[in-house]
Amino acid sequence: MTQQNVIDDLKKSQILELLEQGKRIDGRALDEPRKLTIEVNAIPKANGSARVRLGETETVCGVKIQPDRPFPDMGDKGIFICTAELLPLSHPSVETGPPGPDVIELARVVDRGVRESHMVDVSELVIEKNKSVVGVFADIVVVDYDGNLFDACSYAATVALLNTKMPKWEMKDDVPTLVEGAESDLPTSTIPVSVTMAKIGNFIVVDPNADEWASMDSRVTITTDSDGNIVAMQKGGHDGFTLDEIIKCGELSVKVGAQIRETLKQATEGSQ
Amino acid sequence: MGGRDSTMVLLDENGIRCDGRKIDEPRRIMIKAGGLKNADGSAYIEFGDNKILVGVYGPRDVHPKHMSNTDTGILRVRYHMEPFSVGERKNPAPSRREIEISKVIKEALLPAVILDKFPRTAVDVFIEILQADGGTRCAALAAASVALADAGIPMRDMVAACAAGKAADTIILDVNNEEDQAGQADMPIGYMPNLEKITLLQLDGVLSPEEFKKCVETGIHGCKIVYELQKKALQEKYFQNGGNQ
Numbered sequence: 279m280t281q282q283n284v285i286d287d288l289k290k291s292q293i294l295e296l297l298e299q300g301k302r303i304d305g306r307a308l309d310e311p312r313k314l315t316i317e318v319n320a321i322p323k324a325n326g327s328a329r330v331r332l333g334e335t336e337t338v339c340g341v342k343i344q345p346d347r348p349f350p351d352m353g354d355k356g357i358f359i360c361t362a363e364l365l366p367l368s369h370p371s372v373e374t375g376p377p378g379p380d381v382i383e384l385a386r387v388v389d390r391g392v393r394e395s396h397m398v399d400v401s402e403l404v405i406e407k408n409k410s411v412v413g414v415f416a417d418i419v420v421v422d423y424d425g426n427l428f429d430a431c432s433y434a435a436t437v438a439l440l441n442t443k444m445p446k447w448e449m450k451d452d453v454p455t456l457v458e459g460a461e462s463d464l465p466t467s468t469i470p471v472s473v474t475m476a477k478i479g480n481f482i483v484v485d486p487n488a489d490e491w492a493s494m495d496s497r498v499t500i501t502t503d504s505d506g507n508i509v510a511m512q513k514g515g516h517d518g519f520t521l522d523e524i525i526k527c528g529e530l531s532v533k534v535g536a537q538i539r540e541t542l543k544q545a546t547e548g549s550q
Numbered sequence: 551m552g553g554r555d556s557t558m559v560l561l562d563e564n565g566i567r568c569d570g571r572k573i574d575e576p577r578r579i580m581i582k583a584g585g586l587k588n589a590d591g592s593a594y595i596e597f598g599d600n601k602i603l604v605g606v607y608g609p610r611d612v613h614p615k616h617m618s619n620t621d622t623g624i625l626r627v628r629y630h631m632e633p634f635s636v637g638e639r640k641n642p643a644p645s646r647r648e649i650e651i652s653k654v655i656k657e658a659l660l661p662a663v664i665l666d667k668f669p670r671t672a673v674d675v676f677i678e679i680l681q682a683d684g685g686t687r688c689a690a691l692a693a694a695s696v697a698l699a700d701a702g703i704p705m706r707d708m709v710a711a712c713a714a715g716k717a718a719d720t721i722i723l724d725v726n727n728e729e730d731q732a733g734q735a736d737m738p739i740g741y742m743p744n745l746e747k748i749t750l751l752q753l754d755g756v757l758s759p760e761e762f763k764k765c766v767e768t769g770i771h772g773c774k775i776v777y778e779l780q781k782k783a784l785q786e787k788y789f790q791n792g793g794n795q
Contacts, residue, residue: 321681366674367604422586
């Protein structure tokens with residue numbers, strides 16, 4: 279057993295003892311997310327960007343927009359792609375090289391949350407049907423790790439997209455040509471918010487920090503849209519949830535999601 | 551350097567450059583020591599519109615093990631640009647350019663760090679370019695030195711860095727992106743101000759021997775300006791009174 283595992287085991291019993299008394303290791307209520315700090319347009323060279331701190335987890339998202347060829351079976355829709363990368367400076371255990379399963383899951387879950395909410399209206403991203411469309415790339419990097427990357431990445435992507443200015447292209451001689459000074463807001467509708475909950479023992483905690491993340495038995499990430507619908511979910515970890523627990527998590531994700539959506543909106547409005 | 555016929559006015563009749571600077575004036579530079587929770591040492595630099603984050607880990611175990619050296623610690627540097635850091639989205643995979651820059655930055659830092667007290671270990675320097683605007687390698691090198699000092703790695707001297715170059719037939723300090731694209735020469739310099747040693751030197755462009763000498767001198771002058779800001783960043787973190795005696 280490594281030294282880290284021993285520490286995790288000791289921490290876990292401490293976390294569990296505290297939870298029995300209704301407390302968390304960092305003093306939060308069980309359904310209380312950490313402080314969310316948002317810097318909008320942190321990367322002026324990107325078409326949209328945000329630097330987000332959730333507790334001490336820090337992420338940066340930059341959105342790049344450029345003309346692209348449509349996917350063969352979707353000539354009447356633009357392209358939306360969301361990636362996430364765990365940078366080696368974010369934690370001592372992160373190594374350079376191709377991403378592992380955890381990071382691939384992270385990127386796919388964040389992508390799914392934004393995609394399935396239909397936040398970005400890809401049908402408005404067509405320059406010429408079947409020939410040329412607009413590609414929207416939201417690239418997220420994790421700069422500092424303190425647990426719950428799912429939500430920190432998701433918030434960064436959402437705020438960056440809400441603040442994205444889209445250039446305009448027109449077809450000239452079969453080539454998409456930039457129209458100067460014709461920027462508009464990226465067509466977005468609903469605001470997806472993911473809320474990740476960890477199950478530790480028989481307790482459900484919202485927005486687990488690094489210690490809670492290392493001690494949890496299982497987790498679930500639930501994304502809701504502005505109407506309070508659930509649009510995406512991902513369960514992880516080595517244990518399961520009961521039906522009652524999952525229903526409770528669904529309710530929590532709507533309630534906590536609504537608070538966070540207000541914070542994301544305020545950050546966006548404050549910048550305009 | 552194919553942009554010599556550019557129509558952009560790089561230097562006007564009053565000796566003012568395209569971004570409003572004088573010929574010997576660097577861009578706005580802000581350096582902050584620390585800032586990352588997990589890294590053993592870190593630094594953030596804004597050098598004009600460049601925004602760069604550096605994290606240092608170590609001395610720590612070497613993986614893969616065959617890279618370790620029984621006589622000394624090793625230094626590893628990764629320079630990496632985010633996909634959103636440049637005009638057109640960059641493929642996230644490391645490019646040949648990034649691999650070369652990682653190597654020259656490593657070799658610019660090696661003369662400064664004292665690693666023989668840490669055999670079989672590695673010091674890892676991770677450089678992340680959040681936004682690039684010409685001169686990233688110098689800004690990255692300057693920030694990496696501060697992050698190494700912040701990590702408590704013993705050093706012989708700080709490595710300061712600044713580029714000099716030539717645009718509109720004039721030697722200028724701190725070449726920006728436009729001057730790099732349309733100018734005549736770009737010479738990034740890394741320099742240890744107390745040991746008076748140049749540890750990074752590259753050049754692309756054409757310079758006469760006289761211009762070459764002037765360019766190196768101009769670059770070293772810029773390094774000395776950067777050095778003061780590096781010291782200030784560390785003093786602000788480690789002395790409550792900001793280093794004022």
